[in-house]
Amino acid sequence: MQNIFYAETRDEKINKIAELKLDVFIDDLEEVLTDKSFPKETRKVLFGSGTITDTEISTMHSWREVGDELFGEIDSRVILAGAKHVCPDLNCTSVQRVEGRGNSKIFRVETSDGSIALKVYPDLAVDNRLRRNAEWQALNFLQQNKMRVPRPVQTDSELNWSLIEWIDGAPADPRNQAHLDQAASFIKNLHQASHAITSGNEFGLATEACLNPSFIENQINNRLAALESVEDSALREFIDNDLSPTLVRTIESSRCLLVDNYDAILDKKYWTLSPSDFGLHNAIATPQGDLVFFDFEYFGWDDPVKLTADVCLHPGMSLDENAQQRWISEAKKLFADDSNFGLRLNALYPLYAIRWALIMLNEYRSDKIKNRLNAQSRMQSDIRGAQLKQLEKAKSMLKNADRTVL
Incomplete structure (x- = not known):
């Protein structure tokens, strides 16, 4: 040197x-x-x-960030070299960036045997959640249980990349009843596979698992605290005048409904494995009409009530009230052995709606916007526009806190 x-x-x-x-x-x-x-x-x-x-x-915050800032983001040439290093037997020939929705970068890699997806996970120095590990473990487990997910090809812990089967098809449609039925079948099969596991230590908790109401309350308070220092009059007005009063009212109502169960951890026998970010927004319809589900970075054990509420509320699903009720009806049948499932869903659905409203405000947070920009290069040009759009979505989401679902 x-x-x-x-x-x-x-x-x-x-x-x-x-x-x-x-x-x-x-x-x-x-x-x-x-x-x-x-x-x-x-x-x-x-x-x-x-x-x-x-x-x-x-x-x-990291040397990857320094490199991206000073020398530009890694390009297709670098990705191709990395893919050849991770999986030399594939004979990788070309790479193309695919615009993502979430927090990871996706590239389509052409090989002598067809296309594969290369997923670059967020920098661990900025976001220390082990997304790659969780997804790799989940994909292998789901494949072993013959569930429709992409085949895991190869992974590399040093690069924080994974190579996964590329699935051709069209986005799933939440208005399509057959697609909703396939989503319900996926969760049913996953729940059955959950109960077949002999050791609960094989998987950890799902990201932001909510095994009692205080977990949700803490997550909401943490998200509010992260927005506290943001200087934006429209955001402050929404939080101070709408969201915070709704939160106080909702917690009081939830405590009244659940009484002693509010602070009790859900019995393990009622836990289920959950993708955590499950829905038709993370599914591809093949030309044969079969759905293939993807994105298992947050996979782990959770309360099935959270899984049920998240599917209804996730903005990527856009389920109307009839579709939500059909989903809830299927969930009630699937989790019928849990006698308090309906009570918890009714009590906690409004809290999950508030949590989702705050998730929609991630574009205001400097720690979250970096991950968004990492996956969505076009977002750089109009961050302010994205913030205002998300604020309006958060206002609409908050209305769900006043709904009774059962």
Whole structure:
């Protein structure tokens, strides 16, 4: 290695930066970057988990983020080289970026045997949830149980990538009763597979699992806290005048309905394995009419009430009231051995609606918008427009907190 310099003091370091006429300097010490003698021509980057109000200093949380910012995002050429490294036997020939909806980057990789999907998960230094591990484990389990999911091909923990079977087809349609029936069958088969597991330690909890109402309440409060520092008058007006009063009223009502069960953890025998982000928004209809379900980054154990409510409320599903009632009717039959299922659903559905309203406001959060931009390159040009659109959706979602579902 060449051009390595050691400075014993801050002044020595800053003088060396000036002498070298650096374009960019990265440091984890804020006091170096804010020093009055720091050269004005050098771009300042604060590295680490902290934040800073100085507009002249960029904050970056990982070396992947630094690389993307300074040298541009990884392109198809780099992805192709990575795919050949991860799976050399596939004879990968070309790569094309596919615009995503969520938080991971998707590429279509052409091989001598056809197409496969290459999924680049969010940077672990920014989002430490083990999405790749969870999805890889889930896909293998679901394949073993002969459920319609993409075949896992290869994964790489160092790159935080996975290669998965590419599925050709059209998006599933929530207005199509046959598609809704297939979704219900998938959950039925998954629930049966859940009960066939001899050791509950094979899977952890689903992401943001809610095994008692206080879990939901805590998640809502955490999401509210994350929005507290956002300076936006329209957002503040919605939260202060609409969402917060609804939350207080809803918690009181839920506690009255559940009484002693509000703080009790759901008995394990009623848990079910859940994709956590399940619905027709994560399904492809093949030319033969079969649905293939994908996106299992959040897979794990959860209360079936949360699974049921999430399918009804997920904005990607857009179920009308009749379709929601059909789904709830199927869920009641599937989870009939849980005598309190209906009571919990009625009591907690409004809280899940509030939680979803806050999820829709993720575009206002700096920690979440980075993941969105990671997957959706076109979003960069109109973040403000996306925020206002999501705010209107959150207002509509909040109306579900006043609904009775049973």
